[in-house]
Amino acid sequence: MQNLDLLPSLLSKINENQRALEAAIMELTNWVDRQGSNQVAANVRGALATLDLNEEFIKMSLAVMMSSD
Template identity: 70%
Template sequence: MPNSDLLPSLLFKINENQLALEAAIMELTNRVEKRGASEVAENVRGALAAIDRNEEFIKMTLALMMTPE
């Protein structure tokens, strides 16, 4: 298997890790907010919004890369 065939699988796994980290950070953010740090929670949510904005594009691109020619 050529190394270039591994690239889509690698990117898929990196994306999975990114989504898992987003979920974990959001859980921590919710706890921080419950303890009264709502400004911090909003800042974190703002930073995580980039993951949400890019998720659909990443999924579509990975699907194209993983489609056999």
């Protein structure tokens, strides 16, 4: 297997890790929100929104890379 053949799998695993970190950060954000730090929670949610905005592009790009075998 060539090194370039590993790239789609590597990017897929990195994306999975990113989504797992997002979920963990959201859990902490919800806890912070319940503790009364609403502005901090809102700021974190705003930053995490970028992950959601980019998710579809990442999925489509990975699908194209994996189908070009």
